[in-house]
Amino acid sequence: MKPRGFFLGKFMPPHRGHLFVYETALSMVHELTILVCSTPSEPIPGATRHLWMHTAAPKARVLHMHRDIPQAPEDHPDFWNIWRAAIREFHTEPIDLVFAGEDYGVRLAAELDAEPVIVDRERTNISATAIRKDPAAHWSDIAAPARPYFQKRLTLLGPESVGKTILGERLAKRFDTRLVREYGRTYDEKYMQPRYKHGKGWRESDLINIAETHAAMRAALSPLAGPLLIEDTDALMTAVWAEYLLNAPSVKIEAMARSSLADHYLLMTPETPWTDDGVRYAGKQEEREWFFNAAKKRLDAWKAPYTIISGADWDDRERQAVKVAEGMVNQF
Numbered sequence: 001m002k003p004r005g006f007f008l009g010k011f012m013p014p015h016r017g018h019l020f021v022y023e024t025a026l027s028m029v030h031e032l033t034i035l036v037c038s039t040p041s042e043p044i045p046g047a048t049r050h051l052w053m054h055t056a057a058p059k060a061r062v063l064h065m066h067r068d069i070p071q072a073p074e075d076h077p078d079f080w081n082i083w084r085a086a087i088r089e090f091h092t093e094p095i096d097l098v099f100a101g102e103d104y105g106v107r108l109a110a111e112l113d114a115e116p117v118i119v120d121r122e123r124t125n126i127s128a129t130a131i132r133k134d135p136a137a138h139w140s141d142i143a144a145p146a147r148p149y150f151q152k153r154l155t156l157l158g159p160e161s162v163g164k165t166i167l168g169e170r171l172a173k174r175f176d177t178r179l180v181r182e183y184g185r186t187y188d189e190k191y192m193q194p195r196y197k198h199g200k201g202w203r204e205s206d207l208i209n210i211a212e213t214h215a216a217m218r219a220a221l222s223p224l225a226g227p228l229l230i231e232d233t234d235a236l237m238t239a240v241w242a243e244y245l246l247n248a249p250s251v252k253i254e255a256m257a258r259s260s261l262a263d264h265y266l267l268m269t270p271e272t273p274w275t276d277d278g279v280r281y282a283g284k285q286e287e288r289e290w291f292f293n294a295a296k297k298r299l300d301a302w303k304a305p306y307t308i309i310s311g312a313d314w315d316d317r318e319r320q321a322v323k324v325a326e327g328m329v330n331q332f
Contacts, residue, residue, distance in 0.1 A: 004033070004093060004095055005033070005096065006032075012049060013142055018053075025117070034061070035090055036063065056146075065087075083111070087112065098114045099117045139226060152263040152264070153229045154263065154264050156168050157233060157266065158269070159291035161272060161280060163272060168230050176226050180230070183213050187209065261302060269309065270288035270289060296308075307320070
């Protein structure tokens with residue numbers, strides 16, 4: 001039978017080097033335990049890192065030790081005894097191999113009566129400190145489950161026919177990332193249009209479904225995207241639609257929107273021509289202005305950061321949006 005393996009770290013955040021050690025260990029052991037170690041003073045909560053590693057390393061047993069103990073041998077004369085005792089509280093079974101990407105693994109293995117496996121440092125020498133300082137510059141090194149933590153979300157809002165979808169696609173392409181597409185339109189096309197006359201039959205449950213599904217799609221796409229995630233509408237715009245279609249705000253959707261605000265919004269004005277594509281409802285100019293003002297009212301009330309994208313020229317709108325997006329990327 002293959003031996004038992006053990007891999008200890010802070011994983012702040014987990015990165016490509018950690019995953020290389022994990023994959024190497026899997027091929028050498030029949031059971032791998034990963035211990036995520038955290039202290040109260042660290043910048044990223046230990047429970048968050050534990051969840052990241054649990055997701056990134058599904059074939060390992062991932063444990064979490066949150067304890068304020070010495071972090072280096074020079075911090076305490078009894079450092080190794082303290083750590084050996086702490087680890088044995090979490091891992092009572094014998095350990096055969098200790099995996100590490102740094103030389104401390106040799107001493108740690110000796111303390112645990114195990115053999116060290118120091119994985120090629122050329123492949124694992126990635127700085128978690130450098131990642132935290134500039135995540136955008138090291139994006140490809142960050143383990144996918146941890147990326148949403150560092151990611152910034154830029155969401156497009158506004159009335160119908162103001163270019164949100166096309167602009168979102170162009171921004172996603174320009175910044176080499178993903179676009180979270182508007183789910184409300186899909187829901188309307190697939191479920192509402194076949195059953196009801198145009199704009200009829202809407203219930204609050206439909207709009208709640210839209211808001212929840214859109215958020216779930218965003219969560220699924222986020223780990224696959226770049227440092228900047230582009231989004232075509234979100235629950236805030238669904239809240240506006242709920243007020244329009246139901247003649248009254250939805251308390252539940254308003255709460256959902258307020259609790260999941262984007263890092264920045266692009267609010268687009270209705271100077272552009274309205275085009276009826278069969279799945280649009282509010283073509284009158286006063287309706288379009290109402291949608292703009294209803295979204296702006298919520299942004300202001302909730303103190304959400306936003307930039308108004310204005311003018312009838314499509315290229316100028318794109319230039320305005322790109323400037324905002326570049327500013328967000330430069331702030332990483």
